[in-house]
Amino acid sequence: MIERLITGYRCFRNGYYKKNSERLIELAQQGQSPKVAVIACCDSRLDPAIITQSTPGELFVIRNVANLVPPYESEGVWHGTSAALQFAVCNLQVEHIIVLGHSQCGGIKALLQQPKPADANKDFIASWISIADDARQRILHRTDLQSFDEQCHACELESIETSLLNLQTFPWIAKEVECGRLQLHGWHYDLEAGNLLSLDPVEGAFQPIV
Numbered sequence: 001m002i003e004r005l006i007t008g009y010r011c012f013r014n015g016y017y018k019k020n021s022e023r024l025i026e027l028a029q030q031g032q033s034p035k036v037a038v039i040a041c042c043d044s045r046l047d048p049a050i051i052t053q054s055t056p057g058e059l060f061v062i063r064n065v066a067n068l069v070p071p072y073e074s075e076g077v078w079h080g081t082s083a084a085l086q087f088a089v090c091n092l093q094v095e096h097i098i099v100l101g102h103s104q105c106g107g108i109k110a111l112l113q114q115p116k117p118a119d120a121n122k123d124f125i126a127s128w129i130s131i132a133d134d135a136r137q138r139i140l141h142r143t144d145l146q147s148f149d150e151q152c153h154a155c156e157l158e159s160i161e162t163s164l165l166n167l168q169t170f171p172w173i174a175k176e177v178e179c180g181r182l183q184l185h186g187w188h189y190d191l192e193a194g195n196l197l198s199l200d201p202v203e204g205a206f207q208p209i210v
């Protein structure tokens with residue numbers, strides 16, 4: 001497998017890098033100034049740059065299990081996602097933050113399969129995905145969802161809304177949103193169909209992007 005990656009690297013170095021070297025060198029020398037931050041899942045099947053046809057320097061991508069945003073916490077030390085968000089908003093001054101969920105998300109599936117809300121401190125994944133415990137509760141109380149797959153899909157969408165609310169608990173995000181300098185977006189990508197949904201803030205519902 002590593003051989004395949006090295007072959008791929010050689011192909012990149014002689015192809016993509018050479019073809020785009022002017023832009024890549026300019027980025028290296030002048031620094032990055034992306035306008036968009038994306039919070040995506042670690043899932044290997046979804047690449048935010050590929051589905052939006054973005055190039056290096058355009059997207060500031062933060063990845064974690066189930067593309068979750070924790071609430072603002074002044075306690076604690078190792079806040080990887082929060083630190084990356086702070087850098088994106090306060091240093092890079094991005095104009096958009098997209099929470100990008102996806103279908104067949106293993107993190108959301110694990111959240112719904114838990115017999116009860118996670119006992120934090122015991123397990124890294126259970127503790128992390130407990131950010132979306134509220135979303136889980138709302139889904140488990142819905143009677144219109146016929147199958148586990150439907151519950152998962154609904155929970156993927158619901159947890160995006162939880163993350164959007166959590167984003168606004170960060171004072172420096174709330175301030176920028178209030179001033180109109182920063183916009184928050186909720187997207188969901190279907191791995192199989194290749195379709196993208198976007199949360200309509202007025203309707204409060206996800207609509208297909210066509």
Ligand SMILES: [Zn+2]
Nearest residue numbers: 041043105106
């Ligand atoms: Zn996922």
